[in-house]
Amino acid sequence: MTIRAEASGPTLTYSKMRGVVAILIAFMKQRRMGLNDFIQKIATNSYPCKHPEVQSILKISQPEEPELMNANPSPPPSPSQQINLGPSSNPHATPSDFHFLKVIGKGSFGKVLLARHKAEEEFYAVKVLQKKAILKKKEEKHIMSERNVLLKNVKHPFLVGLHFSFQTADKLYFVLDYINGGELFYHLQRERCFLEPRARFYAAEIASALGYLHSLNIVYRDLKPENILLDSQGHIILTDFGLCKENIEHNGTTSTFCGTPEYLAPEVLHKQPYDRTVDWWCLGAVLYEMLYGLPPFYSRNTAEMYDNILNKPLQLKPNITNSARHLLEGLLQKDRTKRVGAKEDFMEIKNHIFFSPINWDDLINKKITPPFNPNVSGPSDLRHFDPEFTDEPVPNSIGQSSDNILITASAQEAAEAFLGFSYAPPMDSFL
Numbered sequence: 001m002t003i004r005a006e007a008s009g010p011t012l013t014y015s016k017m018r019g020v021v022a023i024l025i026a027f028m029k030q031r032r033m034g035l036n037d038f039i040q041k042i043a044t045n046s047y048p049c050k051h052p053e054v055q056s057i058l059k060i061s062q063p064e065e066p067e068l069m070n071a072n073p074s075p076p077p078s079p080s081q082q083i084n085l086g087p088s089s090n091p092h093a094t095p096s097d098f099h100f101l102k103v104i105g106k107g108s109f110g111k112v113l114l115a116r117h118k119a120e121e122e123f124y125a126v127k128v129l130q131k132k133a134i135l136k137k138k139e140e141k142h143i144m145s146e147r148n149v150l151l152k153n154v155k156h157p158f159l160v161g162l163h164f165s166f167q168t169a170d171k172l173y174f175v176l177d178y179i180n181g182g183e184l185f186y187h188l189q190r191e192r193c194f195l196e197p198r199a200r201f202y203a204a205e206i207a208s209a210l211g212y213l214h215s216l217n218i219v220y221r222d223l224k225p226e227n228i229l230l231d232s233q234g235h236i237i238l239t240d241f242g243l244c245k246e247n248i249e250h251n252g253t254t255s256t257f258c259g260t261p262e263y264l265a266p267e268v269l270h271k272q273p274y275d276r277t278v279d280w281w282c283l284g285a286v287l288y289e290m291l292y293g294l295p296p297f298y299s300r301n302t303a304e305m306y307d308n309i310l311n312k313p314l315q316l317k318p319n320i321t322n323s324a325r326h327l328l329e330g331l332l333q334k335d336r337t338k339r340v341g342a343k344e345d346f347m348e349i350k351n352h353i354f355f356s357p358i359n360w361d362d363l364i365n366k367k368i369t370p371p372f373n374p375n376v377s378g379p380s381d382l383r384h385f386d387p388e389f390t391d392e393p394v395p396n397s398i399g400q401s402s403d404n405i406l407i408t409a410s411a412q413e414a415a416e417a418f419l420g421f422s423y424a425p426p427m428d429s430f431l
Contacts, residue, residue, distance in 0.1 A: 093166035095399045103392045104385050109133045123379040127174035158209040160239040179237045181230030181374035182384025192293045198371040199290040204358045205236035210279045211346025223282035224260050234370030262295040266334045280341035284331025327354040
């Protein structure tokens, strides 16, 4: 990572550089933590910031969807709580259909692996989740919501596609598009920030994907560089739909306290009802980070960061164009009713002067050459994945079908909680 001093500013000494690097390392470690674990951690520590609004945020109250913040073990859901979306559409798929080659990602409930289908010889990213871990944190509704959102992504070029899903007694499997151009976060780590034309291109493709989700009455709620991938040509692919909220119509609201700390909008921190404009705040935060290297209100002290989001005016250095400044000020407007996108949603973003160089028809048809080419040689080229993942051995249990394991009462209840998870596309989708 390159650390640069401002040309007109003070000299960046070695000790100062070490301090900056320490801040960035701490920032990246925090970013890898889920909000649930992160909030649990900071709630047990004292911070110098005593702002009453921030202290209120740090007190974990019961949200609209309590399973999101509850990390305590709990019994499996009762029959009335079980999710039943109908009989399995793909009962014959098993883990033994795949060669699991490499770990390429990790999350709270499992891993993402590069896998090759034995019969088709196609490469996929297979997301493998532990049912026990999901039920322990009462997250089954969000996992099923992720599946539902994936099913709705029929043709959009900037959203990851679900090929099919299946389950065993103890695990859930999402078989997804394999995208190996790297996380936007990974590239930002390496380059520190992007020039404005490159940031504009990524922001336009992200906005197009968010606009599509909004057209389906889905609010994404967790936009951050870790959830934004580049494909092998350098186009954006949005992934990880676990925090999506379905059925939010125009002017509809929800109130769940969720997201990633650096990107939480003021209305979420205030625990007020919020709408789809929360995604436009997050787009502003990501665009700011692409241009400046850190999120707009970032602080190592999380309480101070929350206080900044709520109360600190947006500060923009003069090294960006007026159109970029105007868009950032509009997206990072603390009053959601005045935020860019509050009136006409994606159309306001699309028509903003910052995006005037973008031909949106060409963009959606991938006719615009991406400003950066990951230059991957093929599916086995893992240069853009973090060695933290790829150096980890593939667990033997990932490829086992669980057909011969003893089905305990808890395993049976876990299976029933995810009835209908399995999915196979209709045959005519291949024609």
